[in-house]
Every structure is written in C-alpha cells, then in structure tokens.
Amino acid sequence: MSNVFDESHPPSRALADDCVHCGFCLPACPTYQLWGEEMDSPRGRIHLISLGLDGEVALDRTFVEHFDACLGCMACTTACPSGVDYASLLEATRGQIERRVPRPVGEALHRDLVLTVLPRRWALRAVALVGWVHQRLGLAALTQALPDRWRALAELLPQVDLGAALRPLRRQWTTDAPRMRVGLLAGCVQSVFFREVHEATARVLVAEGCEVVVPPGAGCCGALSHHAGRDDDARRRARETIEAFADVDRVVVDAAGCGSSMKRYAQLLDGEAASDFSSRVCDVHELLDELEPRAKRHPLPLRVAYHDACHLAHGQGIRGEPRRLLRAIPGLTLVEVPEGDTCCGSAGIYNLTQPEPAAALGRAKAERIDGLDVDLVAAANPGCALQIQRHQGRPVVHPVQLLDASLRATSLAGASEGAARG
Ligand code: SF4
Ligand code: SF4
Structure with a gap:
C-alpha cells in the first residue's frame, strides 16, 4: 500500500x-x-x-x-x-x-457549531445572552436532558456578567514616557467571558510603564481552528492577526493557548512574514518577568494554588515566570498542585468534543486541589479556568489579576468591580 x-x-x-x-x-x-x-x-x-x-x-x-x-x-x-x-x-x-475523513452527521454538526461560535465575538455575545437568560430563569435542569456533548457546552458556561460580555473592550491605555508600546490580543472567548483579565493585564502593564493598545483588527488568533485541523481558517486568522499588530514593539498575550499558537505561526504559514511576528509575541508573564518592576506591590494575604496551563508550561516552557510574579506579591503564599503538569482536560475544544475523558481529568485535577488548603486557584488560560471552576468550588483567577489587585492595594473583588467599570 x-x-x-x-x-x-x-x-x-x-x-x-x-x-x-x-x-x-x-x-x-x-x-x-x-x-x-x-x-x-x-x-x-x-x-x-x-x-x-x-x-x-x-x-x-x-x-x-x-x-x-x-x-x-x-x-x-x-x-x-x-x-x-x-x-x-x-x-x-x-x-x-x-x-x-468524513465524520458522523451529529458529530460533524456539533464540531461545526463549536468551531463556528467560539472564534467569533458576536456569536459568543449571543451565547452570553442566551446563557444569562438561562441562568436567570434557573433552567439548569433542562440541560440534563441533552446528549453528553451538547450538555458539556451548556455546563461549561461561566456565570454570565451580561454587561461586561456585551461591552466592547477599551482600545488604548497610555502613560507618560512609555518604555514600550505593546499590543494586547483581545481574542475571542477571553474578550467576552474574561474581559476582567484583559483589563487587569492592561492596568498592570501601564503601571509598569508600557503603553497598551488593543488593535481593532485582531480577533481570534486561529488557535482553536489550528488545534482542530482546520488549517485554512487558522491561516486566514493568523494573517489577519499579524497585520493587526504591525506597529507595536511587542504582542502581549494573556491566554496560554493563544500565545502558544501565535509563537508557531511560522510553521503554520510556512515562514512568510511570520517569524518576525512570532519573535515579538510574548506571554504577559514573560514580559513582566523581563521588565524591571516599577510599581509598588501591596500585601495580598491569600493562599493560592498555581495551575500550570499545558500551553504555557509544555507549549511555551513558561513555568518560572508566573511563579516569580506570584511570589513577589507580599503576603501571598504560593502552593504547588500535586502532579501539576498533568492536563486538567480542557485542551482547546477537547472538553466539548470528548466530554468523558475531559471530565475524568477535570475531577482528578479538582481532587488534587481539594487536598490543598488554599483560598483560590490561579490559571493563565480561559479554558483551564472554566474547566477547573466547573469541577471544584474555589474561585479561579488569572495570575495577572492577583498582581493587579496587589498594585492597586485592593481586594480581588475590588479589582473585578474596577474592571467592570472600565
Ligand atoms: S517513545 Fe516517547 S519519549 Fe521516547 S522518543 Fe518516542 S516520543 Fe520521545
Ligand atoms: S494526550 Fe498524550 S500524546 Fe497527546 S499531547 Fe498529551 S501527552 Fe502527548
């Protein structure tokens, strides 16, 4: 053969x-x-x-x-x-x-829906609206009747803050004599359901002397499509992303899966102009680790379990930077999760397309966190945050939200309220 x-x-x-x-x-x-x-x-x-x-x-x-x-x-x-x-x-x-390879009709439909909705902000906002109504009317019992894959979609939805989900993200944060001009990737899921992470990232970078812009032309980076094998869509999104960030010194990413994918644009696009772009891409922890700190850190008396997102730890080799960021916050105690480098089961669209093994891995991760005496979990990827939140009760935040709260001498709740106000 x-x-x-x-x-x-x-x-x-x-x-x-x-x-x-x-x-x-x-x-x-x-x-x-x-x-x-x-x-x-x-x-x-x-x-x-x-x-x-x-x-x-x-x-x-x-x-x-x-x-x-x-x-x-x-x-x-x-x-x-x-x-x-x-x-x-x-x-x-x-x-x-x-x-x-053709897929069975039901599986193909589910996959098409997931890969059509997740990369598009307007579609995610529609999901947020439906989810908000669903949550307000207390219709959770209805989702139990759905087949596994479709129920996974409904159960992963976080508590929807409709105002935040529908409001466009601010485009620019300025400061006097900036050290550098950085472009922040707004992306897709994070910009609708975790906009407080972007706002915390922007505030922290401004406090550390950077000008921050969010280019309007940058939507989904293509990571979800690329991981699923939809390479034409991924290439189109990669080219749009490269063009959108043409005039910034660094491209900052605060979602592990996106950063990992954007650093591999050269492989996706067979070189083209992607190598220069990928060399300017950095995860927010990398940039903060590189910059000499300027802003005062205030105490944040919390015990925090840090979860290694696979696309940060394995995909980008970023392990020390987030830990150093967290340890530099006075009063914060960093707690390691046993077997912390094992996937939580989120993995892009995996917990939607493979709900059973994803749930088994999510439960195992939750059990390891439950065995720790911690107030909350820090994770640098929206998929991990949703997955871990679903399987255990503590809040899950991005490490940069903890640094933001420390810089602003406020509680995490205060940081979230500030973010919501924009
Ligand atoms: S078996 Fe696994 S560890 Fe060994 S060479 Fe192959 S991929 Fe690497
Ligand atoms: S599931 Fe196994 S084979 Fe697949 S990427 Fe993870 S470690 Fe590698």
Whole structure:
C-alpha cells in the first residue's frame, strides 16, 4: 500500500523517525494514564503516523479516534529525551483528518457549531445572552436532558456578567514616557467571558510603564481552528492577526493557548512574514518577568494554588515566570498542585468534543486541589479556568489579576468591580 496522507502538509517522515520508541513519554501522557492503551500514548500515535506513511493503516475511524482522543497537551514533548516534535506531527495529522475523513452527521454538526461560535465575538455575545437568560430563569435542569456533548457546552458556561460580555473592550491605555508600546490580543472567548483579565493585564502593564493598545483588527488568533485541523481558517486568522499588530514593539498575550499558537505561526504559514511576528509575541508573564518592576506591590494575604496551563508550561516552557510574579506579591503564599503538569482536560475544544475523558481529568485535577488548603486557584488560560471552576468550588483567577489587585492595594473583588467599570 502507499502513503495514506496526501501532498498537502503531510506529517513528516523525518520527525516520526526521531522517535526511538523508548517509552519515557508514556507516564506523562494523560490519555495513556486513563486507558493504558499503547495507541492512546504518544509513542503509539507516532507509530500510527509511521504506519500511515508506509500505507499500512487506513485513514479510518479507528485512526481518527486515537488522534481525536489526544489532548494536544504536549506533556509528551516535555518528557521526551529525544526532542521529538510531536506538536508538528499532531498538527499535520489533524489537518489531513479534518480535510479528508468524513465524520458522523451529529458529530460533524456539533464540531461545526463549536468551531463556528467560539472564534467569533458576536456569536459568543449571543451565547452570553442566551446563557444569562438561562441562568436567570434557573433552567439548569433542562440541560440534563441533552446528549453528553451538547450538555458539556451548556455546563461549561461561566456565570454570565451580561454587561461586561456585551461591552466592547477599551482600545488604548497610555502613560507618560512609555518604555514600550505593546499590543494586547483581545481574542475571542477571553474578550467576552474574561474581559476582567484583559483589563487587569492592561492596568498592570501601564503601571509598569508600557503603553497598551488593543488593535481593532485582531480577533481570534486561529488557535482553536489550528488545534482542530482546520488549517485554512487558522491561516486566514493568523494573517489577519499579524497585520493587526504591525506597529507595536511587542504582542502581549494573556491566554496560554493563544500565545502558544501565535509563537508557531511560522510553521503554520510556512515562514512568510511570520517569524518576525512570532519573535515579538510574548506571554504577559514573560514580559513582566523581563521588565524591571516599577510599581509598588501591596500585601495580598491569600493562599493560592498555581495551575500550570499545558500551553504555557509544555507549549511555551513558561513555568518560572508566573511563579516569580506570584511570589513577589507580599503576603501571598504560593502552593504547588500535586502532579501539576498533568492536563486538567480542557485542551482547546477537547472538553466539548470528548466530554468523558475531559471530565475524568477535570475531577482528578479538582481532587488534587481539594487536598490543598488554599483560598483560590490561579490559571493563565480561559479554558483551564472554566474547566477547573466547573469541577471544584474555589474561585479561579488569572495570575495577572492577583498582581493587579496587589498594585492597586485592593481586594480581588475590588479589582473585578474596577474592571467592570472600565
Ligand atoms: S499531547 Fe498529551 S494526550 Fe497527546 S500524546 Fe502527548 S501527552 Fe498524550
Ligand atoms: S516520543 Fe520521545 S519519549 Fe516517547 S517513545 Fe518516542 S522518543 Fe521516547
């Protein structure tokens, strides 16, 4: 048989051959932990890709299911001593699957809906409105009758602040003699359901001497589409994002999944003008770690569990920066979550398309947090925040919201109220 992948961005034989089958990645892989199946481990999935390249398996439902079940958490890349680029292998394979393998009608409809709504602010605002009505009328019981995938959509919705969800984000924050001009990615989900994170990020950066702009042309960065294998949509969004941030020194991101994807635009766009852009992209923790602090930190007497978002820790190698940011806040005690580098089950749209394993991972993460004596959880990705909030009772905030509260000498509630006022 011949190679089952076509010529349009197939997975690389050379990258697949980098795997020496040592198995060091297996204990780090959440889906291998859940099921103990070789084909649901990184090594097994790479072997499937090699079999596909040799034409020894078909691009059939079984093949697809093993790649749909992968979280894309990249814990395997951290664990791999041979430096196998699993991210590129996974992205290329998912692109082939998405273009060429038909899905059952119900699954295809659900996937289309999720990938149509999530990247669009107007659609998310419509969801916020429906969710607000739903929550005001106390109709939660109705969602219990829905099939798993559709119920997951309803259950993930946070408590909706309708005013905040519908109000456009401020476009500019200025300061005297700025150190640099930074562009903040507003994005999609975060700009509607977590706008207080963006506002905290902007206030903190201004307090540290930066001018902050939110370019109107920058919407969804394409991460959700790219992770799902919808590469044409991801490329279009990547080009729009690059154009929108043409006149800033740095592009600041406060959502781990977006930053991870934007740093990989060169791979997505085959170079083009993406390398220069990606070199200007930084996560907000990276930039704050780089800047000499100017603003006074006030005490914030809280015990905080820090959750490593996969696309920050594994995707971007950012582990120390958020911890240093939190430890620099007087009175704040940073508490490590046991097995903190294991995915919470959010993983882009994974908790919507694979609700059962996502819930199992979410419950496991919640149990590990429940065993800690903490006031709240800090997580730097909106998907993680929703997932962790859903499975345990403590508030989940972005680390930059804690720094914002410290700089403003206010409680977190005060910071949120200030953010809501704009
Ligand atoms: S990305 Fe995560 S779920 Fe997928 S193979 Fe790697 S460790 Fe396992
Ligand atoms: S991906 Fe890396 S750690 Fe896993 S089996 Fe291959 S070489 Fe070993």
